[in-house]
Amino acid sequence: MKPARFDYVRAESLAEAHDVLAAEGGEVSVLAGGQSLLPLLSTRLARPRVVLDIMRIRGLDVISHESQAIRIGATVRQAKLAAWPDLxxxxxxxxxxxxxxxxxxxxxxxxxxxxxxxxDPSAEIPLVMLALEGAILLSSARGQRRVCAAEFFTGLMSTAREEDELIEAAIVPRRQPGHGYAFREFARRHGDFAIVACAAIADERGARLAIGGVADxxxxxxxxxxxxxxLDEALDRIAGALDARDDLHASADYRRHLVRRLGRATIAEARQCRA
Amino acid sequence: MPRLSADARHRVAFVLNGRAVEGQAEPRMLLTDFLRHVLGMTGTHVGCEHGVCGACTVEIDGVPARACLMLAVQADGAILRTVEGLAPEPGRLSLLQQAFRRHHALQCGFCTPGILMSLDNYLRDNPDPREDDVRIFLTGHLCRCTGYVPIVAAALDAAARLREMKETQT
Structure with a gap:
């Protein structure tokens, strides 16, 4: 299918983007890299009246060090972050x-x-943001605010972003001494959406485990x-309590099974990395 | 700030395979359709039209990307390469294309333009890739004919010959 009609607005500054969002917020889809929005447009799951392209706004394409954190600007591409030497x-x-x-x-x-x-509930970056207790910097004509990841993701493809707000940056806490980190996911093929993904952080006392692909x-x-x-007992409890669903790719039971297996392996790897 | 109205067509200009091109597009027109229907460059194929199959992969500003996941108006001012730009001259294939022919790395050929554009870029940055890495890279493309084995063989063969060529040049 082809996208429905929309006006295309190319913002050249953050203030311009804020103005468009303030005036037409509910009717606007923000376009950055387009790898999630374009499929939504082409399948007409999204039918915005305005597509607001933010990629040519100067200064958003920056990865920088904050105290204790890494700040990733709104238009930083995934490949650019992956190639960042400090990552x-x-x-x-x-x-x-x-x-x-x-x-x-x-x-x-x-x-x-x-x-x-x-x-997306199976997406890797939201999972990592939650695991690390990162924050999302939102800005609008009204000002700026930071929302922690646990409060930002509110459900299936739903967030705490208001209609007039733009994500200006992601704030990712820097590695802590004495902590080990690991990420694993299971998909039928590399690059497919994860059936279950796990991110673990371990220190000498215990572990934090974040799980994606299971709930909304x-x-x-x-x-x-x-x-x-x-740990096995705790993972059994977690797997049982998760709101797992059957779908085309896996049954709820299989997802719970994966939570136990992947969860244990990811925590074990995080502990090893700590050493 | 430019605002392109939904109901009008707008000028889009970029560099395609080393040549300046331009045409008219509504904001909702995908780059794939602009290439094929406005510019008549039908080498870029359209498969799933939501970024999964990889048939429409082209090079945008030096990196491989899906042409179906980009609006034509976004490409204004960009530098693009498509499969039409691979052969050094009419009637002569590029080294990678020759390897595809030698290894029977295509049957129906629908996925081939996208895979060629991906691999052409990949082999430039990774002159001596491991087979596993080529396979992971190729997960971004669906081929329903070959079973991928000859595609992997062609990629590794092309990489070896490109290295050889570079050595004889230096």
Missing amino acids: AGGQPLLAAALPFIGHAQTRTRGTVCGSIAHA RPVAFDGLPLDEAA
Whole structure:
């Protein structure tokens, strides 16, 4: 199918983008790399009156160091972040997850913040944002605000972004000394949407595990024990409590099984990386 | 700030295979349709039209990307290469295309333009790839004829010959 009609607006500054969103918010789809929005337009799941292209706004294409965090601007493409020399040292979990996003041929254009805005429940970047307790910097003509990842993802492809707001940057906490990080996912083929994806952070006391692909948004669990028997028990409890669903790709039971297996393997890897 | 109205057609101009081209497009027109229907460059194929199959992969500003996941108006000012730009002259195939022919890396040929554009770019950045990496890279393309084995063989063969060529040149 072909997209329905829309006006195309190319913002040249953040202020211009804010003006368009303030005036026509509910009717606007923000276009960055287009790797999630264009399929929605072509299948007409999205029929905006206005497509607001933000890719030519100067200054948004920047990855920078903040105190204790990495700031990833709205138009930074996934391939650019993957090639950033400070990434593996700055935040190994993000570095581990990036190769799983789509394919090499979509990461060249897809943006980090676009994936956050799209909020697909199997997507890697929202999962990593939740696991690391990152924040999303939203801005509008009214001002700026930061929303933590746990509050930002509100459901299936739904977020806390208001209609007049733009994601200006993602704020990713830097690696903490003494913590180990690991990312694993299971898909039928590399590059497919994950059936289950896991991100784990371990320190000497316990582990935090974030799980994607199972519920309508990524979910995270704190304080998992490192003792193997106790961990298995905890993972059983988590898998049983998750709102897993059957679909074309996997049954709910299979997803729960994967949560146990992948969860354990991911936590084990995070513990190893700590050493 | 430019606002292109939904109901009108607008001038889109970019560099295609080293030549300046231009045409008219509604905002909703995909780059694939602009290439094929406005410019008449039908080498770029349209498969799934939502970024999954890889048939429409072209090179946009030096990197491989899906032409179906881009609006024509977004490409204004860009530098594009399509499969028509691979052969050095009419009647002579590129080294990668020759390898595809030698290894029977295509049957129906529908997916081939996209795979060639992907691999042409990939082999430039990765002159000596491992087979596993080529296979992971090719997950961005669907081929329903070959079973991929001859495509992988052609890619590795082309990489080896490109390396050889570079060595004899230096």
